[in-house]
Amino acid sequence: MISIKSEEEIELLRIAGEITGSTHNYIKKYIKPGVTTLELDRLCEEYILSRGATPSFKGYDGFPGTVCASVNDEVVHGIPGNRVLKEGDIITLDIGACYKGYHGDSAWTYAVGEISDEKKYLMEHTEKSLFKGLAAIHDGCYVGDIGYAVSKYAKEHNLGVVRELVGHGVGTDVHEEPDVPNYGARHTGPILKEGMVIAVEPMLNLGTRKIYMLEDGWTIITADGKPSAHFEHTVLVTKDGYEILTRR
Ligand code: MG
Ligand code: MG
Numbered sequence: 001m002i003s004i005k006s007e008e009e010i011e012l013l014r015i016a017g018e019i020t021g022s023t024h025n026y027i028k029k030y031i032k033p034g035v036t037t038l039e040l041d042r043l044c045e046e047y048i049l050s051r052g053a054t055p056s057f058k059g060y061d062g063f064p065g066t067v068c069a070s071v072n073d074e075v076v077h078g079i080p081g082n083r084v085l086k087e088g089d090i091i092t093l094d095i096g097a098c099y100k101g102y103h104g105d106s107a108w109t110y111a112v113g114e115i116s117d118e119k120k121y122l123m124e125h126t127e128k129s130l131f132k133g134l135a136a137i138h139d140g141c142y143v144g145d146i147g148y149a150v151s152k153y154a155k156e157h158n159l160g161v162v163r164e165l166v167g168h169g170v171g172t173d174v175h176e177e178p179d180v181p182n183y184g185a186r187h188t189g190p191i192l193k194e195g196m197v198i199a200v201e202p203m204l205n206l207g208t209r210k211i212y213m214l215e216d217g218w219t220i221i222t223a224d225g226k227p228s229a230h231f232e233h234t235v236l237v238t239k240d241g242y243e244i245l246t247r248r
Pocket of ligand 1: 105107
């Protein structure tokens with residue numbers, strides 16, 4: 001069952017989303033060579049708590065961090081730690097905030113100082129693929145329409161689409177039904193209705209779409225060691241389109 005949110009719930013999801021988006025705004029000035037991923041994690045946690053919310057991911061299935069901090073060939077679920085960011089890295093921060101029981105979820109990939117043209121290309125087109133996917137959303141669309149739009153764009157730009165990890169519904173649980181894959185065929189999968197809330201989150205790789213998990217049991221990396229980018233917004237399905245809840 002995909003839940004349709006009430007007006008009251010949507011208001012809380014808007015607040016949770018706003019806090020999530022604002023956490024990105026807040027943290028981006030700290031992303032530079034010399035900072036550790038744990039320092040970024042601490043700053044995000046302090047900010048989320050200062051807004052009267054709690055981190056959605058801390059303790060989720062035992063995840064130790066407030067944010068997922070994934071560098072270069074790390075696709076998702078990087079654990080914040082003593083890794084020092086250096087010039088030319090890219091880092092994805094996946095941030096979730098919970099306000100009065102409702103969640104916001106948004107990932108964004110950032111450049112650390114000057115980065116290579118191929119990393120710029122990867123970031124630019126992964127962000128664009130998110131908006132291609134979002135553009136498919138309206139009352140009555142199919143979940144498959146979103147994945148079709150994302151993967152079509154990714155293929156046109158020669159980027160690998162990660163298939164093992166997918167978007168999802170968002171509400172009182174940060175991961176609700178339905179799954180929202182970044183691949184698929186038009187007019188397939190569940191139908192979305194006005195009042196549903198979903199996270200769309202393409203993860204695109206500069207090389208192969210293949211990935212594997214490190215021995216820490218969390219960090220997912222690309223099989224060929226090439227960089228990966230990840231852009232995610234939580235959105236409300238509306239009659240004619242969508243409303244971004246995690247806007248910054
Ligand atoms: Mg996320
Ligand atoms: Mg998500």
